[in-house]
Amino acid sequence: MDSQTGGRRGISILIINPNTSTHMTEALKPIIGALNYSDVEFDYFTAPANEAVPLPDGLVIDGVPSINSGEDSVKSALHCRPFVLPLVPKYDGFLVACYSAHPLVGILKEEIGNIEAECLSSSSSRRKFVTGIFEASISTSLVLISCFHLLDDQEFTKIQGAETFGIVTTGSVWKAELSKAVTDMLVRPASNPEEQGQTNRFAGVETTGLTAVELHETPPEEVKRRMVEATERLLQNTPSRVGAICLGCAGMAGMEEAVRAGCVRVYGREYGKSVRIVDGVVAGVGMLVSTCKAGF
Structure with a gap:
């Protein structure tokens, strides 16, 4: 994961590339930078290339270099889940940068719901949001x-x-x-x-x-x-x-x-x-x- 700007201020958004191709993540940076959101910090996450994820049923999910089917989108969501969920408390917004009905959007939305349910008593808590590029x-x-x-x-x-x-x-x-x-x-x-x-x-x-x-x-x-x-x-x-x-x-x-x-x-x-x-x-x-x- 890397950051486009130094020092956190204002709104923070994590751009998630759920495949392992770092050049795809790099291609997003100038597109987002050109939007000139000076009061927003963008960080970038790329699915780890060499870290397999074990599932409860004994299956092991590797990272997906290129998401070329609906099945790939599911596999990439399962692979990214343990790496991305711990980051949810750190950001205000999350963009899943895969053009598909990507389950990672739902996984993040559910986790955000859990966090917000625990913080309902705090009037100072900031709402969090997630979308995928397909939905957007x-x-x-x-x-x-x-x-x-x-x-x-x-x-x-x-x-x-x-x-x-x-x-x-x-x-x-x-x-x-x-x-x-x-x-x-x-x-x-x-x-x-x-x-x-x-x-x-x-x-x-x-x-x-x-x-x-x-x-x-x-x-x-x-x-x-x-x-x-x-x-x-x-x-x-x-x-x-x-x-x-x-x-x-x-x-x-x-x-x-x-x-x-x-x-x-x-x-x-x-x-x-x-x-x-x-x-x-x-x-x-x-x-x-x-x-x-x-x-x-």
Whole structure:
């Protein structure tokens, strides 16, 4: 774990990379530094590469170098749990920097709840908050596209806007995984899986076919081509206008230009330039800073 600034002051937030790739953690620092939160201290945690974690049933969990599936996200949560939980008392906010329905968010939320329950009698205790970059990007996208319009000002009727949001992500395995995660987040779970509801605000998921590690190992021209093409497929395969696109991987930070190019190709320059591109890391940091300051 390392710190971006020296000496603790104001709000403190821990950025958690639940995989063992330190270069991914390093790539987050300039993105967060550019936000210029001078009154917030950011520390960084990377999953230990050479420390296996024993589970009660006798299994041993090693660190995950690259989280390439839903199963990997579960393994990385189990691996990080004993290292991260002791840090909860030290910070005000926690951002899990993996674009998935990552169980570490729930693990941290439960631990925060336990700590806050013990501190209810203290009026000076500061509330703590946690989110993942997946949750933060979805929430931000909904804020960006959602509004009510007048349908008929003579009859005083209104209607929700028709814009949708979508996700451009890495490997093909994430298409079904993230689609289910969005539905589970936004629609009340059905008792019968076959009756699972749908959200009409979600345009879907398109993938580049590259893993998070390959995003940084593949020639930039090839990465850009795949990002542009994935964006084009996303926009072409939905009947409603897409008003926001989430970068579906922490490793995609800084790749907004390629997504923008895909938007312009499909929608033309005027509307293509207006599509909001949401970096989950930036969204998550902003959300945590706001909630920490507000004390919700």
